[in-house]
Amino acid sequence: MLDDKQILRYSKQIILKDIGLKGQMKLLNSKVLVVGAGGLGSPALFYLASAGVGTIGIADYDTVGLSNLQRQILHFTEDIGQKKVDSAAEKLNRLNPDVKIIKHLLGLNNLNIEKVISEYDVVVDCTDNFQARYLISDCCYFLKKPVVEGAVVRFVGKLMTIIPDVSPCYRCLNPIPPEDGVMPSCSDEGILGAIAGIIGTMQALEAIKIMIGIGETLSGRLLLLDGLSMKVTEIALPKNENCPICGTKPTIKELVSYDIKYKTKTHLVKGNRFKAF
Amino acid sequence: MIQVKIFGLENCSNETRLLEAANIEELMLKISEGLDVAQIDMLRSCAVIVNNEYIMNQDRVKTELKDGDDVLILSPIIGG
Numbered sequence: 001m002l003d004d005k006q007i008l009r010y011s012k013q014i015i016l017k018d019i020g021l022k023g024q025m026k027l028l029n030s031k032v033l034v035v036g037a038g039g040l041g042s043p044a045l046f047y048l049a050s051a052g053v054g055t056i057g058i059a060d061y062d063t064v065g066l067s068n069l070q071r072q073i074l075h076f077t078e079d080i081g082q083k084k085v086d087s088a089a090e091k092l093n094r095l096n097p098d099v100k101i102i103k104h105l106l107g108l109n110n111l112n113i114e115k116v117i118s119e120y121d122v123v124v125d126c127t128d129n130f131q132a133r134y135l136i137s138d139c140c141y142f143l144k145k146p147v148v149e150g151a152v153v154r155f156v157g158k159l160m161t162i163i164p165d166v167s168p169c170y171r172c173l174n175p176i177p178p179e180d181g182v183m184p185s186c187s188d189e190g191i192l193g194a195i196a197g198i199i200g201t202m203q204a205l206e207a208i209k210i211m212i213g214i215g216e217t218l219s220g221r222l223l224l225l226d227g228l229s230m231k232v233t234e235i236a237l238p239k240n241e242n243c244p245i246c247g248t249k250p251t252i253k254e255l256v257s258y259d260i261k262y263k264t265k266t267h268l269v270k271g272n273r274f275k276a277f
Numbered sequence: 278m279i280q281v282k283i284f285g286l287e288n289c290s291n292e293t294r295l296l297e298a299a300n301i302e303e304l305m306l307k308i309s310e311g312l313d314v315a316q317i318d319m320l321r322s323c324a325v326i327v328n329n330e331y332i333m334n335q336d337r338v339k340t341e342l343k344d345g346d347d348v349l350i351l352s353p354i355i356g357g
Contacts, residue, residue: 040357128357153356156285174353175333178322186356189287196357222351224284226291233284235349240331263315 002028006098010052023212024052028098030211031055033120035108035136037084038062039196040126040150040203042074047204048124049092049099053211056092057120059104060084071193108132110255113139122207125149126200128186130177131258137162137170138255141245148206148218150199153189155227157199160218160237161206165246167219172240172247177260185262195227279304279342285352286319288312301325301337304348324351 002010002024013019032053034041037060048056062084064075072084079087085103092101104116117123117139125136125147133149140147140162147162149170162169202223209215224233245252278295281304285291289312298304309317325332326349332340342348 036357038357126357128355130353130355133355151354151356153285153354154287156291156354158285158351158354172331173324173351178353179318182318182322183353183355189356191356224291226284229291231291233282235326236329237326238329238331242331242333 001025006052009096009098013051018214019212023214026212027052027208028054030122031057031120032122032124032207032211033057033059033104033117034124034126035059035132036126036128037072037074037088038068038126038128039071039152039191039193040200041088041124042072043197043200044124044126044150044204044207045074045088045092046095047201048207049096049101051204051208052096052098053208054098055100055102055120057102057104057116058085058088059106059108059116060088061105061107071191071196073193073197108135110135110257113255114143117143117145120145122210123147124203124207126203130183130260133170134177134258135255138245138252140164141169142255146210148203148210150203152191152196152199153186155192155195157195157225157227159199159202159206159223159225160221161210163217163219168237168239169243169246171245171252172243173222173237175240175242175244177258180261181263183260183262185264188262188264192227195225198225198227278344279346279348281308281348281350283308283320283323283350283352285354286316286323286350288316289320298342300342301327301332301340301348304342305337308350319352320350322353324353325349326351 010024064079074088089101141164144164150159222235222237241248282293283289
């Protein structure tokens with residue numbers, strides 16, 4: 001049961017008829033894994049922690065850098081050089097001591113991902129590369145865990161929720177990764193922080209709805225945001241019967257580890273050319 | 278006319294455009310006009326959905342288009 005402080009802390013959402021005490025208890029008893037504590041992970045983690053999700057796992061191997069701070073709002077200037085999982089956990093513990101934060105200081109790969117994901121009810125994909133996105137989607141399909149998938153670049157963002165066997169998965173849309181050298185890496189592309197803020201926040205909302213079991217998720221729907229024109233488009237996404245993992249004749253039976261080579265790009269800043277950092 | 282919407286490709290408007298094309302491959306060539314080589318490579322990595330059905334890469338030449346078809350081209354954006 002909730003104590004008096006918890007009832008007060010969550011009162012604004014407990015009075016919502018779709019949540020109530022029952023919904024709040026569900027959140028406190030839920031476990032969510034956020035992969036990537038960066039631009040999307042920051043807002044997602046803030047709202048998941050403030051809403052009182054009982055256990056939050058954070059998986060990230062990276063360190064806070066100066067160029068992260070423009071969008072990765074969980075990390076502050078004095079955190080530069082710290083591991084993102086440490087910086088994130090410290091803020092979230094201060095925000096809401098009710099929440100148990102589990103730090104996974106590792107890069108997920110085909111050997112360790114199942115063990116990590118199997119501990120959680122819902123996965124929020126806030127990663128920045130193809131390898132991780134395929135791995136998370138595939139693993140969650142095998143383990144039958146819902147995934148909230150968000151991605152951003154420049155002024156655009158996209159969001160979809162994957163309920164295994166019900167909605168299309170990441171591979172339904174992109175059956176195989178692009179060829180080497182075609183796609184620029186995330187660190188080579190620009191992004192406005194507020195776009196990551198919007199999509200990451202929407203990811204938290206989707207995950208909360210799944211954990212409580214309310215509303216209608218973006219399962220089978222793809223939401224596209226163009227922040228420059230502030231247009232939101234929603235597309236009904238069917239399952240892909242030719243999907244190599246969840247289609248009618250699956251060819252992928254185990255986790256695949258990709259080594260994708262990204263296109264490198266040079267930028268012009270103040271007249272000096274330098275390789276993207 | 279085919280209704281085409283492209284999403285997430287740099288320097289490519291996501292406004293709906295109307296184009297004439299006999300198949301997906303021809304449509305891709307029309308969209309490629311004015312794009313640089315790198316963008317064309319990226320365009321070819323996009324997911325293609327015609328009237329709510331995915332078109333696999335190998336089926337792009339044989340997928341015929343007809344008047345009124347709705348084509349959605351989605352760039353596989355990955356940033357986080």
